[in-house]
Amino acid sequence: MKDKTKLIAAGRPHGRSAHPVNPPVERVSTVLFPTYDDYLEGARTINYGRLGASTHRALEEAVTVLEGGFETRLAPSGLAACNTAILAFVGAGDHVLMTDAAYDPTRKFCEKFLARFGVETTFYDPMSDRDAIAGLMRPETKVVFAESPGSLTFEVQDMPALADAAHANGAVLIADNTWAAGYFCKPIALGADVSIQAATKYLSGHADCLVGTVTSANETAAKKIYMALLQLGSNVSADDAYLILRGVRTLSARLERHQENGLALAKWLAKRSEVERVIHPALKGCPGQATWKRDFTGASGLFAAVLKPAPLPALKAFFNGLKLVGIGFSWGGYESLALPVHPERYRTATAWEEEGPVVRFHAGLEDIDDIKADIDNGFAAMTQAQ
Ligand SMILES: Cc1ncc(COP(=O)(O)O)c(C=O)c1O
Incomplete structure (x- = not known):
């Protein structure tokens, strides 16, 4: 199927014979288990409202299909998606390479917040080629962050080159794919390990809610993203997940x-x-x-x-x-x-x-x-x- 069709079909799982077109808004904090065995099973799957339920899963599935990734998780905003994705891969003593054309709050998160936890950031020229990035790599570099094109100055980055340089050093490439909305560019196919979007922008399309999406290219990245979102206590309302999924259709x-x-x-x-x-x-x-x-x-x-x-x-x-x-x-x-x-x-x-x-x-x-x-x-x- 082509992307236009996938965007209509993805995330609409229905077991019932007659059903609405859209998945329902499932608002939840407490999940009830009919039996002790169900409770044991629940401990392994959905057992509480944080990180969402079926409405969230439907949106995540649609974005995974759109981005061509392994798994998508939702974050409370686009900025939270950027920050959580970085946090998932760094610890004290690590180093991040951040594009100089990044959305300013993403930049501030590195300069102000990560610095307090012993994570250092080097800003790089967004037009850097593979060798330039390789030259900035340190043994402790864990993340190369791209925003292509930069959302103020629009430099288009060489994603395969960035991915190559990152991977040669054991680092991951995280791409902010908000400008292309997952539709005009597929960072994961170009080598990125994680593609994030401020779904607030084009996926929503109606200027009325804030959500972020974090799509991982593989299971290893997906587990780290999941744990980071969970441990940071992230949550997105089912209503907002519903609105974003409605935006995805058009x-x-x-x-x-x-x-x-x-x-x-x-x-x-x-x-x-x-x-x-x-x-x-x-x-x-x-x-x-x-x-x-x-x-x-x-x-x-x-x-x-x-x-x-x-x-x-x-x-x-x-x-x-x-x-x-x-x-x-x-x-x-x-x-x-x-x-x-x-x-x-x-x-x-x-x-x-x-x-x-x-x-x-x-x-x-x-x-x-x-x-x-x-x-x-x-x-x-x-x-x-x-
Ligand atoms: C490129 C880019 N990334 C991330 C964000 C952050 O998104 P949000 O406003 O949902 O936190 C923005 C917001 O303007 C943006 O332009």
């Missing part, structure tokens, strides 16, 4: 439109006099575009534009001039968004040398002409303020 149709609108908007922006350059993995000039062509089957709706240098009042006027496109931190929902971002504030392994302000755009599902008209109004307000 993922392919939504992503096709996000892709279409994203590309159209990026090309339109690239011609604007206010714009210095557009950074979109499918367009020339994006670092790693050749890798994107090799490893991805499409592009989602998130990309950035570097504007020509403009004073702060003009930038404010641009954002305040937007009426349809929202100013918001997230992405992956049905709505278009714009956000001022500051790569220069957090990078350490690489320098961000663009002079102009950077705006990250998420192309939603609206009519593209309406999105363009709204941004056009923003630019008009910006010009007036200059």
Whole structure:
């Protein structure tokens, strides 16, 4: 079956002859065992609500199929998925290699939290090749973390090269696959041991809940992830698991439109006099575009534009001039968004040398002409303020 079909069929196990299309929301903390023998059996399988029950299993099964992995577990947010996946593989004295283009809170988790427990992090240039990564490896390096493309600056990473360098050193490769939504890229097929997603974004698709998914490539990784989530006390509500699974059913149709609108908007922006350059993995000039062509089957709706240098009042006027496109931190929902971002504030392994302000755009599902008209109004307000 093709992905589009798998997304419809996966995670719908029903023993009953007549049944609803969707699995029910099974809310649970206490599980009752009819007999002592059932209790003994329960101790080996589901015996309590933490880490979920049937609704969660249905979503996990669908994401496992989507990612092409061995097993998926849910985390309370995308950030929790990133952090728990790292924690599953490190201990005091270990070392992590983290992409310099990582989502800032993932980066902070390494810099602030892991450091308190004696785990050191080195940030690496996201465009590193195999040799560069091999050169940063230490005997105690346990995790190489990739986010491809980076969710602010969109460098597309060479995942097979990263996997190769990690494995040669006995480390694992963990990939944040949120941008591609598990649909346009398969990190596990490219060599990653764990592929995580902020299901909050495209899997949900409706900007109304936070969930993370952690998909392991093999049983060894899966056991570590399971134990880390369990021991950290992670839990996801059945209602949220249900909402994400509902989003999964329409993922392919939504992503096709996000892709279409994203590309159209990026090309339109690239011609604007206010714009210095557009950074979109499918367009020339994006670092790693050749890798994107090799490893991805499409592009989602998130990309950035570097504007020509403009004073702060003009930038404010641009954002305040937007009426349809929202100013918001997230992405992956049905709505278009714009956000001022500051790569220069957090990078350490690489320098961000663009002079102009950077705006990250998420192309939603609206009519593209309406999105363009709204941004056009923003630019008009910006010009007036200059
Ligand atoms: C690439 C990436 N990974 C992880 C996360 C974290 O997801 P959540 O907001 O569900 O914690 C985000 C959120 O913006 C993200 O952009």
